Amino acid sequence: MPASSRQEIDTGRFRRGRGSSIEGTIVRWVFFCCALISIFTTLGIVFILIGQSIGFFSEVSVFEFLTGTRWTPILKPTAFGVLPLVAGTLLVTVLAAIVALPVGLATAIYLAEYAPDKARRVLKPMIEILAGIPTVVYGYFALTFVTPQLQRFFPDMIVFNALSAGMVMGIMIIPMVSSLSEDAMISVPRSLRQASYALGATKLETSLKVVVPAALSGIVASFILAISRAIGETMLVTIAAGATPRITANPLESIQTMTAYIAQLAQGEASHDSIEYKTIFAVGLLLFLMTLSLNLLGHWVVRRWRQAY
Amino acid sequence: MALYNSRFNPRLARRKTVGGIFYGVFLAAVMVGIIGLAVLLAQTLIEGLPWLDFGFLTSYMSRHPELAGVKAAVMGTLITIAFTAIFTVPIGVGAAIYLEEYAPKNRLTQIIEVNISNLAGVPSVVYGLLGLGVFVQLMSLGKVVLAGALTLTLLVLPIVILASREAIRAVPNEYRLGAFALGADQWQVIKGTVLPSALPGILTGTILALSRAVGEAAPLLVISGLVYVTFVPGPLDRFTVLPLQIFTWVGRPQEEFRSLAAAGIIVLLIILLSMNAVAVLLRNKYQTRSED
Numbered sequence: 001m002p003a004s005s006r007q008e009i010d011t012g013r014f015r016r017g018r019g020s021s022i023e024g025t026i027v028r029w030v031f032f033c034c035a036l037i038s039i040f041t042t043l044g045i046v047f048i049l050i051g052q053s054i055g056f057f058s059e060v061s062v063f064e065f066l067t068g069t070r071w072t073p074i075l076k077p078t079a080f081g082v083l084p085l086v087a088g089t090l091l092v093t094v095l096a097a098i099v100a101l102p103v104g105l106a107t108a109i110y111l112a113e114y115a116p117d118k119a120r121r122v123l124k125p126m127i128e129i130l131a132g133i134p135t136v137v138y139g140y141f142a143l144t145f146v147t148p149q150l151q152r153f154f155p156d157m158i159v160f161n162a163l164s165a166g167m168v169m170g171i172m173i174i175p176m177v178s179s180l181s182e183d184a185m186i187s188v189p190r191s192l193r194q195a196s197y198a199l200g201a202t203k204l205e206t207s208l209k210v211v212v213p214a215a216l217s218g219i220v221a222s223f224i225l226a227i228s229r230a231i232g233e234t235m236l237v238t239i240a241a242g243a244t245p246r247i248t249a250n251p252l253e254s255i256q257t258m259t260a261y262i263a264q265l266a267q268g269e270a271s272h273d274s275i276e277y278k279t280i281f282a283v284g285l286l287l288f289l290m291t292l293s294l295n296l297l298g299h300w301v302v303r304r305w306r307q308a309y
Numbered sequence: 310m311a312l313y314n315s316r317f318n319p320r321l322a323r324r325k326t327v328g329g330i331f332y333g334v335f336l337a338a339v340m341v342g343i344i345g346l347a348v349l350l351a352q353t354l355i356e357g358l359p360w361l362d363f364g365f366l367t368s369y370m371s372r373h374p375e376l377a378g379v380k381a382a383v384m385g386t387l388i389t390i391a392f393t394a395i396f397t398v399p400i401g402v403g404a405a406i407y408l409e410e411y412a413p414k415n416r417l418t419q420i421i422e423v424n425i426s427n428l429a430g431v432p433s434v435v436y437g438l439l440g441l442g443v444f445v446q447l448m449s450l451g452k453v454v455l456a457g458a459l460t461l462t463l464l465v466l467p468i469v470i471l472a473s474r475e476a477i478r479a480v481p482n483e484y485r486l487g488a489f490a491l492g493a494d495q496w497q498v499i500k501g502t503v504l505p506s507a508l509p510g511i512l513t514g515t516i517l518a519l520s521r522a523v524g525e526a527a528p529l530l531v532i533s534g535l536v537y538v539t540f541v542p543g544p545l546d547r548f549t550v551l552p553l554q555i556f557t558w559v560g561r562p563q564e565e566f567r568s569l570a571a572a573g574i575i576v577l578l579i580i581l582l583s584m585n586a587v588a589v590l591l592r593n594k595y596q597t598r599s600e601d
Contacts, residue, residue, distance in 0.1 A: 009356075021494060021496065023493060023496060024494050024496035024497075025498050028407075028411055028495075028496070028512045030403060031403040031404065031406050031407035031411060032411070034400045034401075034403030034404040034407060034409050034422070035397070035404040035407040035421050035428070036404070036409055037400055037404065037466065038404065038421060038424050038425045038428060038466065038467065038470070039420070039424055041428060041439070041463050041466070042424055042427070042428060043437075044442075044443055044463075045431065045436075045439050048439055048441075048442030048443060049442075051442070052442060078531070085395065086335075098342075103336070103341045103342065104336045104338075105338075106334060106335045106337075106338030106339075107335070107339045107341075107342060109335050110335035110338065110339050111339070111450065113522065114332060114336075114515075116495070123339055123343070124344075126343050126346065127339070127342045127343065130342055130345070130346055132520070132521075132524075132581065132585070133346075133349070133524070133578075134524025134525070134526070134552055134577060134581070135321060135522075135524070135526070135527075136524075136526050136552045136555045136556050136559070136574075137349070137350075137353070137524075137555075137574050137578070138553065139344075139559060139578070140353070140559050140567075140570055140571065140574060141349045141352060141353070143559060143565055143567075144352065144356070144571075145348065145352045145560075146351075147452060170434050171341070171342065171345040174341070174345075175342070178342075188417055200319065202324050202325060202330035203328055203332075204324075204327060204332070205324070205328075205329045208331075217352060225430065228430060229430075231430025231432070232431075232433070232434065232435070233432070234432070234433065234434040234526075234527035235526045235527055235530075235552070235556060238556075239556065239559050239560070247501070259432065259434050259527070262434050262531060263397060263434065263527060263530055263531065264436075264458055265532050266437070266441075266531040266532075266534055267535050268534070269534065272446065280438065280531075281438060281442075282485045284434070284435055284438040287432060287434070287435060288329060288432075288435050290526060291430060291431065291432055291435075292427065292430075292431070294426055295430035299427075301427070
């Protein structure tokens with residue numbers, strides 16, 4: 001794939017290593033091993049997560065883990081139903097999506113279709129700074145600024161809550177949505193826009209009814225990847241969303257996400273043989289499978305629905 | 310208006326008004342991100358700046374907020390990232406060279422490529438579990454700097470590989486052909502021609518990837534937990550890093566510790582800003598050189 005785009009003259013004959021030095025052959029194998037490390041990383045993740053989870057699932061059935069509605073791994077009586085953690089994760093993710101998807105898409109439309117060159121050159125890097133800020137910083141911001149502001153509107157809201165964490169996470173993932181969507185819109189050919197204008201459409205109609213549908217695969221993929229990122233985010237929710245596993249749709253309550261549970265348990269010095277220690281790998285396995293399937297779905301959407309212009 | 314057929318009603322004025330309204334909506338959306346960023350920075354600076362002084366940078370952690378500092382955390386971050394860079398650069402560049410210059414078009418290559426893009430989407434906390442399982446337990450390194458650096462290496466490798474591949478791909482093919490024509494073998498072509506031309510791009514991408522590792526807290530929290538470090542750690546010592554130190558302070562209920570967290574954030578952002586500045590300078594220098 002990489003070679004084909006640049007090759008007018010085939011250098012393959014030189015590349016096949018005939019007459020190359022011993023040094024050259026060794027180097028080639030070393031580089032090959034470097035590339036293989038990525039495969040071993042994936043295998044390592046799978047083996048560690050499954051290997052450690054097996055110990056857990058020999059004591060708690062998979063069915064109980066996936067369908068149980070109480071998560072009290074440390075307090076007696078212990079219960080290992082992961083649904084409260086999943087519910088907490090979904091609640092925060094939905095709140096983040098409510099902020100990030102419309103704002104990110106609108107930002108992308110503005111940058112790709114409306115912004116004059118000068119404005120775009122200033123605004124785009126500023127939006128992308130948001131992606132470079134460490135997540136602990138967002139956690140600090142949610143806890144010390146956003147939560148007190150929200151408490152003015154919701155006086156009964158407690159300090160650790162899903163709303164504040166979800167809103168700040170939404171701001172955090174705006175650049176993920178906007179960058180990918182903007183790339184997709186920019187690659188829509190100008191002729192489509194010109195045809196739309198020639199039919200008498202206004203700028204808005206061209207943007208929403210021609211450019212956005214034409215770029216839809218990229219936009220949907222950006223939504224999916226941003227949601228996957230929100231599900232896997234750890235520090236922000238550990239700091240701001242609380243440590244109370246509970247199934248609720250009320251964003252003013254304190255909840256706990258899967259990632260926050262892993263972070264919470266890792267802070268204690270649980271013995272490596274104990275069942276609480278193994279829970280973090282079982283929760284990690286579920287988290288890995290959720291984000292992996294979303295990422296695969298995102299890449300699939302791009303490949304399956306991409307219009308070749 | 311008489312020119313229009315009665316069935317053709319463009320309602321142009323109304324459509325233009327709607328267009329104007331939406332223009333405002335789009336602009337407002339851009340401002341959500343930018344105002345969010347501005348408020349975040351303002352809040353941090355207002356709360357943190359009064360606590361930021363020389364003593365803060367040169368003191369270790371303390372139970373008394375006015376005596377506490379970030380020395381152990383800053384040194385921990387610098388040492389961990391230095392080791393991460395030592396591991397990441399050769400492996401990442403090696404993998405990128407293999408995929409761009411050597412790899413045959415076969416199933417294995419395809420699997421490696423798909424795998425790398427999927428690894429880039431794995432949550433960082435999962436890398437923490439990987440590091441905990443492999444480096445801390447299996448290899449019995451313990452919860453030390455080296456285990457943290459190796460974990461961060463695996464975390465940033467996909468980003469470094471992707472960036473390095475882009476830099477290598479940007480080297481014009483004429484350079485390779487010219488070198489081949491002079492009788493160089495493939496490794497000589499890479500060593501003498503491709504790598505020197507791609508180096509600025511590789512460095513820029515690597516620095517940006519490492520700056521992501523500087524801000525990571527979750528994987529290191531999983532590996533090492535929270536420790537009270539009052540020394541400059543070596544590679545086999547327990548350690549803390551700046552984001553974890555900030556996390557510890559944010560978690561304290563007292564107002565003073567939250568201000569310390571803000572001061573710590575300022576130090577962290579300054580480190581990230583300098584890394585990004587270096588990356589941008591490198592890129593600009595490279596761009597002007599390739600134009601003449």
